[in-house]
Amino acid sequence: MGERILIIEDEQKIARVLELELQFEGYETGVAHTGTDGLILYREQSWDLILLDIMLPEMNGLDVLKRIRATEYDTPVLLLTAKDAVSDKVAGLDLGANDYITKPFEMEELLARIRVTLRFRKKEALEEADPYLFTAGQLRLHTQMREVTWQGEPVELTKREFELLAYFIAHPKQVLTREQILDAVWGYDYYGDTNVVDVYVRYLRQKLESQLIQTVRGVGYVLKEG
The missing domain is CATH 1.10.10.10 (Winged helix-like DNA-binding domain superfamily/Winged helix DNA-binding domain)
Structure with missing residues (x-):
């Protein structure tokens, strides 16, 4: 069973492409199109990584991130940001995002960032379990x-x-x-x-x-x- 990735993206075409590409790579996926639905899905299930768009209806991505980080820091969050939204990138990192990628992005770059983030998480988990x-x-x-x-x-x-x-x-x-x-x-x-x-x-x-x-x-x- 592959790692589970939650996609929170309001543009349905982008969300669908992400879902198909990630599933092709062996990941399990969940999709939400609003910040509220994304937060609900995050709380209802266990995820290995979250792809989080900043510009979301009902609740923006930074507010979603803030609520996630209010309870835990273990789940990696990779932000999807607009090209010129420097302040959003900085705010997201300050709130506890692990990385960000700017739209439009190359799928190979996104997949590489996901692999690196998940690898780092596994390494941390192994080290935490090492009694020596x-x-x-x-x-x-x-x-x-x-x-x-x-x-x-x-x-x-x-x-x-x-x-x-x-x-x-x-x-x-x-x-x-x-x-x-x-x-x-x-x-x-x-x-x-x-x-x-x-x-x-x-x-x-x-x-x-x-x-x-x-x-x-x-x-x-x-x-x-x-």
């Missing part, structure tokens, strides 16, 4: 593969640096004392200087080129969202 993957904003750490990326770039860490960062990312936004960090990363039998935590935090800051790990004066450290 931890994220904090643009920081990503995989405990099983022992890989770290920051802003999409790989970061090379020593074993101790990795364990320290893994401890931080497992406790995001939580203020951790030096003693807690020592016990978790260096072990309960460590009797050295607690300043070793400060040294390794400095190493991480240098390698990430970021103040993602922030000092809480008199207490310890906290990992903020990147």
Whole structure:
């Protein structure tokens, strides 16, 4: 069974062409010709992607998008916009649209954008289901593969640096004392200087080129969202 795409488009000829092309590509489709009917259909069934025209009767596309994003951000929305409607494109992206394509458009380009959007959604879903993957904003750490990326770039860490960062990312936004960090990363039998935590935090800051790990004066450290 293919992915399900909801088409909300008031021009019936365009909607029909989209429906036939998408079905030919193996997608299941639903069609609505007004903003109100589109919102009803969206709420009644489950969809993998929504093609949403902005200029709709009864309720315009931006209002439909606003109502969708008021409840969830998981379903990708690709806007169909008029050629000169720059403000609508900006407003749509600000409201949570994933992408837009300008009318008139080439069907191959639209299909390519749909494929990319759905691929990205699948990737996100797989990552969310991966128990070994931890994220904090643009920081990503995989405990099983022992890989770290920051802003999409790989970061090379020593074993101790990795364990320290893994401890931080497992406790995001939580203020951790030096003693807690020592016990978790260096072990309960460590009797050295607690300043070793400060040294390794400095190493991480240098390698990430970021103040993602922030000092809480008199207490310890906290990992903020990147």
